[in-house]
Amino acid sequence: MKFALFTGCVSKGATRELMVSTMKTAEALGIDFVEMKSAACCGAGVVSEQSPILADALNARSLAIAEEQNLDMVTICSTCQGILKKSECKLDSDEEYKEKVNYVLKEGGHQYTGGKIKLKHFANILATPEGLEMLKSKVVRPLEGLKVAAFYGCYVLRPSEQSEYDDPDNPTGMEDIFEALGATPVYYESRVKCCGFPIVMMNKKASHDMAGNALADAIQSGADVVVTGCPLCHLSLDSYQPEIDKLKQLGYSVPILHLPQLVALALGIDSKELEIHKHIVSTPNFENKLAKLGAA
Amino acid sequence: MATFKIKRYNPEIQREPYYEEFQYDPPEGTTLLDSLNEIKWTQDGTLSYRMSCRSAICGSCAVKANGHAILACQRQAEHVIKNDTVVLEPLGNMKPIKDLVVDFDPFWEKINKVTPYLKPEETKPEKERHQSQAQFSIIDDSSTCIMCGACYSDCNVLEVDDNFLGPAALAKAQRFVGDSRDKDRKARVEQLSEPGGIWDCTHCGECVERCPKPAEPFHRIKEIMTVALEEGVHNNNGARHALSFTKSIKHSGRLNENVLPVESIGFLGVKGIVNLVQDNLKMLMQGKVPTVIKDVFGLIPVGLRMLKKGKIPPIIHHSVDDVDDVKRIFKELKQ
Amino acid sequence: MRAALEVSKELDVAILTKVYPSRSHSGAAQGGIAASLANSEDDSWEEHMFDTCKGGDYLNDQDAVEEYVKSASRVIYELEHMGCVFSRDKDGKIAQRAFGGHSKPRACYSADRTGHAILHALHEQLLKNAKSIKIYNEWYMHSLIVEEGRCKGVVVSDIRTGEVEVMQAKAVIFCTGGYGRVFKITSNAFAGTADGVIAAYRAGIPLQDTEFVQFHPSGLWRQGILFSEAARGEGGTLLNSKGERFMEQYAPSRMELAPRDIVARAEQSEIDEGRGIDGKDYIHLDLTHLGEARIMERLPQIRQLGIDFIGVDCVNEKLPIQPTAHYSMGGIPTDMFGQVVIDDKGTPLTGFFAAGECACVSVHGANRLGTNSLLEAVVFGERSGRSALEFAREAELQPLNEKHQKTKTLNLFEEIYQRDGTESYNDIRNEMKEVMMSQCGVFRDEKRLKDCISKIKSLQTRYKKGKITDKGNLFNTELYEIIELGNMLKMGEIIATGALNRKESRGGHFRKDFPERDDTNFLKHSLLSEADDGEGIQINYKDVTITRYKPAKREY
Structure with missing residues (x-):
C-alpha cells in the first residue's frame, strides 16, 4: 500500500513524536508513505476566517499534488483531514468555484480535477475490514x-x-x-x-x-x-x-x-x-x- | 414495539428527575412528535413538552433524542429509534421546567444582545431598497433560523461558559452583519469581537450538525469573522490569531507554532504592539492587571513544560518545498 | 405583532401569546404576500381587487377590499424598510411570482418561507421597541371581559404556573388565528383551536361566515402539513392515478392556478371517483420537470419537508397530496378599521378590535386567494392597532368585577379537575376531527351536516364525562388541551350549523344538494350567535357591500 502523506504542521512542530510514530507504524505494517513536502498547511479552519477562497486554493493545490502522484492522500491529523475534506466537498459540488480556484493554481502548474484520488485519515485506512485483519495479523x-x-x-x-x-x-x-x-x-x-x-x-x-x-x-x-x-x-x-x-x-x-x-x-x-x-x-x-x- | 425512555421532571412532586419507559409502536410514516402525542394522549396525560406547527417552522418542539437535539416534528419516529429504544430528554444548556420543557429566557436574552434588528439609513426610499440577488444570498441561510434552540442545546462552549452568546444569537447577528441594507456593520462586528462573541466559538461544528434548517450557525460565525477581519477589527486575540496564522502560512507554507501564541496575545506588527502598549497602560492606570501580563504568564508554564520534554517546535522554522508557489497564491488572491 | 407595533408608537402595549411571538402560525405561510407592485408585469390595485372579489365568489365587502388592496404596496415597502428579507429579481427589486386566482404575478416572497420572514421581521421590531411592548409568553386567554356593553380586558392564565389573572386594558385586540384543528386533515398548528373566536362568541359577539373554511389543495397526504401553492406557481402540475392533468376538466384556463376551493374540489372529486393514486385518498403534485436548481432556489423548504416527512425528494419523485383544512374565511365580524361589530347594523363593541384569521372583515368573502392572508394580517394588524390606539388615547381604564371574572375561570379549572368520568378526551378529539372532515369537509349536504351536528352534540355531552390525569399547576399542557377541545367542540357545531343553513354553493362552501350559487337568497353574510339559553345557535344575516364589481359567473 502506497499513499501520499500529508503531515500537517503540528507533527513537524510541537508533536514531532506523532510523525516519528507514524513512520514506524507504517514501516511495520508495510505501508509506504510518500511525504508531500511541498504541500502547504491546510489552514486549520483559521486561514478561512481571513479568506475562504485562499484556504480552498491552498487545499486544492495539496489535493492536486496527490492527484499528480496518483496516490490516495492520507492525513494524520483530524483537523487537517476535516479541513481538507471540507475544501474538497466545496470544490466538488460547485464547478464554477472549482474553475475559479484552478485559475489561481494554474501558474504554479497545478490543477485540481476531483474524484481521482481519495482523502483519508490514517484511522480510516486501518478501520476497514481489510485494515483490521492486517492489524490483527501483525499484532x-x-x-x-x-x-x-x-x-x-x-x-x-x-x-x-x-x-x-x-x-x-x-x-x-x-x-x-x-x-x-x-x-x-x-x-x-x-x-x-x-x-x-x-x-x-x-x-x-x-x-x-x-x-x-x-x-x-x-x-x-x-x-x-x-x-x-x-x-x-x-x-x-x-x-x-x-x-x-x-x-x-x-x-x-x-x-x-x-x-x-x-x-x-x-x-x-x-x-x-x-x-x-x-x-x-x-x-x-x-x-x-x-x-x-x-x-x- | 419500541421503548420510549423519557426523562421526567416535575419539581411540584419530586425534586430529582428520573427516567420513565413507555411502550409504543409508531406506525410507519409518523413523526417522533406523533409518538409523543400518542403517548401523552393514551398513556400519560402528565407528560409535558412544547409543540405547535408540526411542520418544522415554529421551532417549539426541539428535544434531545439519544443525546442530541432534534426537532421532534421533523424526524420520522423509526429513524430515531435505535435497537427498539429511543431516549428523550430536555434540551441541554437550559434549565428544565417540567419534563421536556426548558426555560428559554436566557436564550432570548442572548438574542437581544446582538441588536437583532436592521439599522438602516434614516432616509427611506419611496419604494423598496434595492438588494441584489448576490446580496440576498449572503443572508439567505441565516434568515432561515427558527429559534428552536437545538444549536444552543448542544453547543460545546455553552456547556462550560454561560457568557458565550451562543450559535443562535451569532447566526442572528450574521443576518444583519451581512445585510447590505444595514449601516452598522462595523459597530456590529466590533461588539461581536468582544469576549463571549465570535472568537469564543470553538469550531466544534455541533450547531451545524443539530440545525434543522440551513441556518447552520458555525458557518455564519465564520462569515462574521471574515467581515471583522476585513473591517480591521483586529485588536483581540481571536483576530490576531487568525492574522498571525495566515501570515505564517504566507511566509513559509507552514504554521510557526513558536510565533503564533506570542502574536495572538498582541505582539503582532508595529501597529499591534503600539495598540497593545496603549491598551495595557490604560488598564494599568485604571488599576487593573494588564491582560498582556496575564497572557504572558499564561504562556510561560506550558512553554517551559514543553521545553523540558523537548516538545518545543524547531527554533529555525522550515518552509515547505516550493514555498514560492504558496506565496504566489497569496499574491494572486491579494492577501 | 403588527398591531402591537402600531399601538407602541404612542402607548404601552402587552402582547399575550400561548406560544411565543416568533412561533405563531403566520410563520408557516410559505408562498408569498400579495401586492400590485408591478415589479415584473404591469399590475394595478383594481386588478388585485377584482381577482380577490372573484376569488371570494362575491361575498367580499368591496369597500374593505378596496382599502385593503390599495394599502398593499405601502405595507410591503414598510416591511422591507423594517428589514424583512425578500427574494429579489435581477434588478434588486422584490421578486414577484404567480399564484392561484391572481391574474398577475403579484406574490412577493422570501423563497418558500415568506410568513417566516415577515414574522421574524416583526418580531425584531418588537425587540427593538421593548420599552413600550411587553411580551407575555405562554399565557392562555380564557375569556373576554365585556361588562356594560364595553370590553374591559381579558381573563388569562400563566401556562408556566397555572396562575389566573385579570388583564385590564383600555383596548383589546384579538389576533388569535383560526380553527383548522377541528378537522382531521389540516395544515394548522396545534395552536389553531378557536380560542379567540369562541371567547368572543361566549361574550355575546356573533361569528360571521364560519361555514366558509378553505381546504388547501396541497396538504401532505395523511399529515396535512402544507406544500405551498408556490409549488404550482412555479409550474408544478397535479396528476391523478392515470397520470392525467385533471385540472383541464375543471379550470381549463387557469389549470393548477385556479383558486384553492376549485382545485381542492377537483382533487376531492378525482379521489372520490376512484382516480386517487393506487385508489387511495391522494393525488400527485409533480415538480420533477422544474429541475433541482430551480427547486433549490425557489422551493427549498418544500423539498426538505418532503424528504423529512414522507421520504420523497420532489426533484425526482412526485409528492402525495390531498386537500387539507387550511384557513377560516369567517370569524369575529369587524369593520374595515378592525373595530369589532356585533350586529347587521355595524354596532361597535367599544374597546374591542380584531385582525387576521380570527377576524372577518370580510375581504376574502367565500374563499381567500393565496398570499392574501399575510397581506390581511399586516394591513388589518396595522389598522386595528391604529384604531385601538386612537380609542385608547382618550379612554380610561374601566372598573371591573375582577373577582367575578377570575372565579369563572377558576371554576372551569376546578370543574375539569373534578370530572371523574370514563370518556377519553383523545377519542372525543379524534371523533370530532373525523366527523368534521367527512361530513363537513370539501363536499357537504343536508344529511351529512345533520349527522355532523348531532355527533358533535353527543361529543359535547361526552366531553363533560372525561377525566384529567395532571392536576398540577406547573406547565399543565393537558389542562389547556382539554380547554381547547371544549372550544373546538363548540366551533365545530357553529361551522356545521352555518353550513347547514346556507343552502347554496359558494367559494369554500359546497353543498352537493345545492350545487349552484344562489345570489337571490344567499348573497349575504351569516351571523351566528349564542342563543339566550347559552346552548342553541341563532342565525342572522348582514348585507354584503358591493361597490365596483357586480357578482358574475365565476369561471377559470
Missing part, C-alpha cells in the same frame, strides 16, 4: 487488559455533510482498531466532543474546562489511556493537563497517546522509539500496565 503484543478511550476530534466528525468519516454521533472506527490490537475500548459521551484547543488563546478557562470535562468523563469510565487522532486534541489534553488538573481537580492524570503510538506498541515497537516520554503526562499506572504487556 505481537496484544494490549490485553488495557482500557483505551478514543477521542476523535471535531473536524473529522462535523459537519458530517462535509466529512464522510464515520457516524458523527456514534463513530466506531477507532474503537474497532483498539479491539484489533487486543485492547478494550471505553465508550464515553465526551469522545465526540471538543477538546477546547481552538479557543485556548481566546478563552483559556472555557478551553480547559472543555478538555477537563472530557478527561474526567474518560477517567470515570475507567480509561487507562486516551488515544486521539488529532495532534491539536493531544496538545490540549496532554500539554495543558497540569492547568486542567488545577482547574478541575481531576485527582488522577491520564496519559494521552497519538493513534499511531498505540498501534505501534501493539506491533511490538519500543515506547522510547515512539517518543512517548516526550508527552507531558506519563503516569506510573500506565507504565506498569505497559510493562506487564512487555511493551515498555
Whole structure:
C-alpha cells in the first residue's frame, strides 16, 4: 500500500513524536508513505476566517499534488483531514468555484480535477475490514487488559455533510482498531466532543474546562489511556493537563497517546522509539500496565 | 414495539428527575412528535413538552433524542429509534421546567444582545431598497433560523461558559452583519469581537450538525469573522490569531507554532504592539492587571513544560518545498 | 405583532401569546404576500381587487377590499424598510411570482418561507421597541371581559404556573388565528383551536361566515402539513392515478392556478371517483420537470419537508397530496378599521378590535386567494392597532368585577379537575376531527351536516364525562388541551350549523344538494350567535357591500 502523506504542521512542530510514530507504524505494517513536502498547511479552519477562497486554493493545490502522484492522500491529523475534506466537498459540488480556484493554481502548474484520488485519515485506512485483519495479523503484543478511550476530534466528525468519516454521533472506527490490537475500548459521551484547543488563546478557562470535562468523563469510565487522532486534541489534553488538573481537580492524570503510538506498541515497537516520554503526562499506572504487556 | 425512555421532571412532586419507559409502536410514516402525542394522549396525560406547527417552522418542539437535539416534528419516529429504544430528554444548556420543557429566557436574552434588528439609513426610499440577488444570498441561510434552540442545546462552549452568546444569537447577528441594507456593520462586528462573541466559538461544528434548517450557525460565525477581519477589527486575540496564522502560512507554507501564541496575545506588527502598549497602560492606570501580563504568564508554564520534554517546535522554522508557489497564491488572491 | 407595533408608537402595549411571538402560525405561510407592485408585469390595485372579489365568489365587502388592496404596496415597502428579507429579481427589486386566482404575478416572497420572514421581521421590531411592548409568553386567554356593553380586558392564565389573572386594558385586540384543528386533515398548528373566536362568541359577539373554511389543495397526504401553492406557481402540475392533468376538466384556463376551493374540489372529486393514486385518498403534485436548481432556489423548504416527512425528494419523485383544512374565511365580524361589530347594523363593541384569521372583515368573502392572508394580517394588524390606539388615547381604564371574572375561570379549572368520568378526551378529539372532515369537509349536504351536528352534540355531552390525569399547576399542557377541545367542540357545531343553513354553493362552501350559487337568497353574510339559553345557535344575516364589481359567473 502506497499513499501520499500529508503531515500537517503540528507533527513537524510541537508533536514531532506523532510523525516519528507514524513512520514506524507504517514501516511495520508495510505501508509506504510518500511525504508531500511541498504541500502547504491546510489552514486549520483559521486561514478561512481571513479568506475562504485562499484556504480552498491552498487545499486544492495539496489535493492536486496527490492527484499528480496518483496516490490516495492520507492525513494524520483530524483537523487537517476535516479541513481538507471540507475544501474538497466545496470544490466538488460547485464547478464554477472549482474553475475559479484552478485559475489561481494554474501558474504554479497545478490543477485540481476531483474524484481521482481519495482523502483519508490514517484511522480510516486501518478501520476497514481489510485494515483490521492486517492489524490483527501483525499484532505481537496484544494490549490485553488495557482500557483505551478514543477521542476523535471535531473536524473529522462535523459537519458530517462535509466529512464522510464515520457516524458523527456514534463513530466506531477507532474503537474497532483498539479491539484489533487486543485492547478494550471505553465508550464515553465526551469522545465526540471538543477538546477546547481552538479557543485556548481566546478563552483559556472555557478551553480547559472543555478538555477537563472530557478527561474526567474518560477517567470515570475507567480509561487507562486516551488515544486521539488529532495532534491539536493531544496538545490540549496532554500539554495543558497540569492547568486542567488545577482547574478541575481531576485527582488522577491520564496519559494521552497519538493513534499511531498505540498501534505501534501493539506491533511490538519500543515506547522510547515512539517518543512517548516526550508527552507531558506519563503516569506510573500506565507504565506498569505497559510493562506487564512487555511493551515498555 | 419500541421503548420510549423519557426523562421526567416535575419539581411540584419530586425534586430529582428520573427516567420513565413507555411502550409504543409508531406506525410507519409518523413523526417522533406523533409518538409523543400518542403517548401523552393514551398513556400519560402528565407528560409535558412544547409543540405547535408540526411542520418544522415554529421551532417549539426541539428535544434531545439519544443525546442530541432534534426537532421532534421533523424526524420520522423509526429513524430515531435505535435497537427498539429511543431516549428523550430536555434540551441541554437550559434549565428544565417540567419534563421536556426548558426555560428559554436566557436564550432570548442572548438574542437581544446582538441588536437583532436592521439599522438602516434614516432616509427611506419611496419604494423598496434595492438588494441584489448576490446580496440576498449572503443572508439567505441565516434568515432561515427558527429559534428552536437545538444549536444552543448542544453547543460545546455553552456547556462550560454561560457568557458565550451562543450559535443562535451569532447566526442572528450574521443576518444583519451581512445585510447590505444595514449601516452598522462595523459597530456590529466590533461588539461581536468582544469576549463571549465570535472568537469564543470553538469550531466544534455541533450547531451545524443539530440545525434543522440551513441556518447552520458555525458557518455564519465564520462569515462574521471574515467581515471583522476585513473591517480591521483586529485588536483581540481571536483576530490576531487568525492574522498571525495566515501570515505564517504566507511566509513559509507552514504554521510557526513558536510565533503564533506570542502574536495572538498582541505582539503582532508595529501597529499591534503600539495598540497593545496603549491598551495595557490604560488598564494599568485604571488599576487593573494588564491582560498582556496575564497572557504572558499564561504562556510561560506550558512553554517551559514543553521545553523540558523537548516538545518545543524547531527554533529555525522550515518552509515547505516550493514555498514560492504558496506565496504566489497569496499574491494572486491579494492577501 | 403588527398591531402591537402600531399601538407602541404612542402607548404601552402587552402582547399575550400561548406560544411565543416568533412561533405563531403566520410563520408557516410559505408562498408569498400579495401586492400590485408591478415589479415584473404591469399590475394595478383594481386588478388585485377584482381577482380577490372573484376569488371570494362575491361575498367580499368591496369597500374593505378596496382599502385593503390599495394599502398593499405601502405595507410591503414598510416591511422591507423594517428589514424583512425578500427574494429579489435581477434588478434588486422584490421578486414577484404567480399564484392561484391572481391574474398577475403579484406574490412577493422570501423563497418558500415568506410568513417566516415577515414574522421574524416583526418580531425584531418588537425587540427593538421593548420599552413600550411587553411580551407575555405562554399565557392562555380564557375569556373576554365585556361588562356594560364595553370590553374591559381579558381573563388569562400563566401556562408556566397555572396562575389566573385579570388583564385590564383600555383596548383589546384579538389576533388569535383560526380553527383548522377541528378537522382531521389540516395544515394548522396545534395552536389553531378557536380560542379567540369562541371567547368572543361566549361574550355575546356573533361569528360571521364560519361555514366558509378553505381546504388547501396541497396538504401532505395523511399529515396535512402544507406544500405551498408556490409549488404550482412555479409550474408544478397535479396528476391523478392515470397520470392525467385533471385540472383541464375543471379550470381549463387557469389549470393548477385556479383558486384553492376549485382545485381542492377537483382533487376531492378525482379521489372520490376512484382516480386517487393506487385508489387511495391522494393525488400527485409533480415538480420533477422544474429541475433541482430551480427547486433549490425557489422551493427549498418544500423539498426538505418532503424528504423529512414522507421520504420523497420532489426533484425526482412526485409528492402525495390531498386537500387539507387550511384557513377560516369567517370569524369575529369587524369593520374595515378592525373595530369589532356585533350586529347587521355595524354596532361597535367599544374597546374591542380584531385582525387576521380570527377576524372577518370580510375581504376574502367565500374563499381567500393565496398570499392574501399575510397581506390581511399586516394591513388589518396595522389598522386595528391604529384604531385601538386612537380609542385608547382618550379612554380610561374601566372598573371591573375582577373577582367575578377570575372565579369563572377558576371554576372551569376546578370543574375539569373534578370530572371523574370514563370518556377519553383523545377519542372525543379524534371523533370530532373525523366527523368534521367527512361530513363537513370539501363536499357537504343536508344529511351529512345533520349527522355532523348531532355527533358533535353527543361529543359535547361526552366531553363533560372525561377525566384529567395532571392536576398540577406547573406547565399543565393537558389542562389547556382539554380547554381547547371544549372550544373546538363548540366551533365545530357553529361551522356545521352555518353550513347547514346556507343552502347554496359558494367559494369554500359546497353543498352537493345545492350545487349552484344562489345570489337571490344567499348573497349575504351569516351571523351566528349564542342563543339566550347559552346552548342553541341563532342565525342572522348582514348585507354584503358591493361597490365596483357586480357578482358574475365565476369561471377559470
